Amino acid sequence: MLMFRKKYLLDRKELVYKEYRLSLKQKLARLSIVLVVSVILAIGYGMVFKYLFGSPREKKLQSELDEIKYKYDLMAKDFETIDLKLATIATAEDNVYRPVFDMEKIPSSFRQSGYGGTKKYADLEGYENSDILIGATKKVDELLRRTYIQSRSFDDIIPVASDWKNKLDHIPYIRPVNVNIPLGEGLKFREKHPVLGTPRWHHGQDFTAPSGTDVFATGAGVVTRAGWSPFGFGNMVEIDHGYGFKTIYGHLRTVYVSAGQEVVRGDTLGLSGSTGISSGPHLHYEIHYNGMIKNPLYFFNDELTMEEYNEMISVLNSNSVDN
């Protein structure tokens, strides 16, 4: 092996080769040079490595920090999405749900009210990335608070909406006879009643209908009268719809329902006729709200054109049958 080969030098006096040996001092000097160079190289390599790559621990921490910052960026985008969705829900609530149900808006100052004092975030101060931490924590607190307010607000709206649906099912909201049947006389004061010949209020809306036409319940409710009327309505039906509403259907030829019976909108109550104080076949229809007579025309879901409206008015003003 090369490293263990002995060295020989020519002895010029004796003219022979003699084994060459280093003195101890020379050996130590050489060793110390090797050591110093090794240490310098080690430090140099270490510095270069650290400069280029960092220590393994630092490298690990740096990569964790990069990952956290990346995740924070993703989270901040999620915050924006949630923020936008909450704002959309709040706008819909203020402009649609609450006005439809006749409920007051939530004051925007309440929606945007404080998200806790500054003390709350004191623990997060003094770090290199404190601003990121505090910003994220504040945003989470704000979103939680807005979500809570929104949730409580829906708790208020849901029972109102549910009751509203029930109310819509009950209030009189269709014509009591087929829509193609022309309207007769409406709500007005009559100088001369067509049968009685005396001045009298007409409290309902007449529909000129051939005898035997189906008469429908205009909303859900309970039948409170069914049979002969002492007030000149002939065979009549009265329905209590709740919510302050009552309807009356007069001059029927036949009555299909009886008092105490529950009906829903569209149920057939009987057939139209000309019973009671009547000068010809027609249906007399009344709506009462909290004891007051209401004009049934406001309770039909028809959307009349101006032409149809004018025609309706002229029909209303022409002489017609009855009570």
Ligand SMILES: [Zn+2]
């Ligand atoms: Zn009438």
